[in-house]
Amino acid sequence: MKKYIIISALIIVSAFAKAQQQPIPLDTIYANDTKNVALFFPEPIRQGITGSDNFVFTYNREKEQYFGLLQAKPGKESNLLVVNRNGSIFSYIVRYKKQLSKLNYFIPLSNSIGNEKPIKVDSILAESSEERVDNRKYYYQKFCSYLLNRNQRIGRIKKRNEGIVLSVENIVFDKKELYFVIQIENNSSLDYDLNFLNLSIETRQKGKRKSLQRLYQEPIYKHNLPSKIAKSETVRFVYVLPKFSLSDDRRAILELNEKDGERNIELKISHRYINNPN
Incomplete structure (x- = not known):
């Protein structure tokens, strides 16, 4: 009888070990660039990371919430890793799909692939401002x-x-910021050395003595801003600014200034574009 119990126990342990060694299959979540796919988790999201720039997973970093939004653009498949506040880890394959049949995913705790060491509430509250800045910069x-x-x-x-062309391709609102997608084309035969590119708000003063007043807007973040645009080159980059809106007597001015040159441009952006971003 003892021998039977020992053999049975060994079989169970062996089967458990093999099960532990087998990889856990990952579910696939589909997304596209025209709709938000919502993922609802059993606990608030502490961290969410995608493996490729083709996919963007947004969630509330200031106040932890139970859901996040996934968008994708055409490209190769990638993965999404999400960690809940209680340390539960979820991992999924993410793929682009033009037509979506499912827009909401309610994810049970049983889908968790593991658990990291939980972070105490006190340590979350004590998170340094530097870490918060790093997280926002990464986003x-x-x-x-x-x-x-x-x-x-x-x-x-x-x-x-x-021969220098300055254009604003897109203005996007996300969370509390406005994102300006900017393009500079150098169709001339000379390189263009950038001195500065400033965004200001211009107010037209009413009355007999009309005047213009400008207020410079400091970007929170500049992405891929070049210092030089070579001849026959086109560059694209992004300015991130705190959200703002404009009345009909105000407009935004994007001022491009050349270092040691005079190929300067002032691009006027109507309040209609600022107040109705994508």
């Missing part, structure tokens, strides 16, 4: 890369001077 990098790869335009906002 800006990922979202800006996504916007540069996304084929979306807000309108025809363009001006040229001596």
Whole structure:
């Protein structure tokens, strides 16, 4: 009888060990660039990371919530890793699909592939400001890369001077920020050395003595801003600014200034584009 119990126990342990060694199959979640796919988790999301710039997973980093939104653009499949506040880890394959049959995923705790060491509430509250800044910078990098790869335009906002063309391709609102996707084309035979590119708000003063007043807007983050645009080169980059809106007597001015040159451009952006971003 003892021998039978020992053999049975060994069989169970062996089967358990083999089960532990077998990889856990990952579910596939499909997304595209025209709709938000919502993922609802059993605990608030602490961290979410995609393996490729083709995919963007957004969630509330300031106040932990139970859901996140996934978007994708055409490209190779990647993966999504999500960690809940209680340390539960979820991993999925993510793929682009033009037509989506499912827009909401309610994910049970049983889908968790493991658990990391839980973080105490006290340690979350004591998170340093430097870590918060790093997290936001990482988010800006990922979202800006996504916007540069996304084929979306807000309108025809363009001006040229001596072969230099300055244009705003897109203005996107996300969370509490406005993202300006900017393009500079150098169609001239000379390199263009960038002195500065400033965004200001211009107010037209009413009355007999009309005047203009400008207020410079400091970007929170600049993504891929070049210092030089070579001849026959086109560059695209993103400015991130705190969200703002404009009345009909105000407009935004994008001012491009050349270092040691005079090929300067002032591009006027109507309040309609600022107040109705993508």
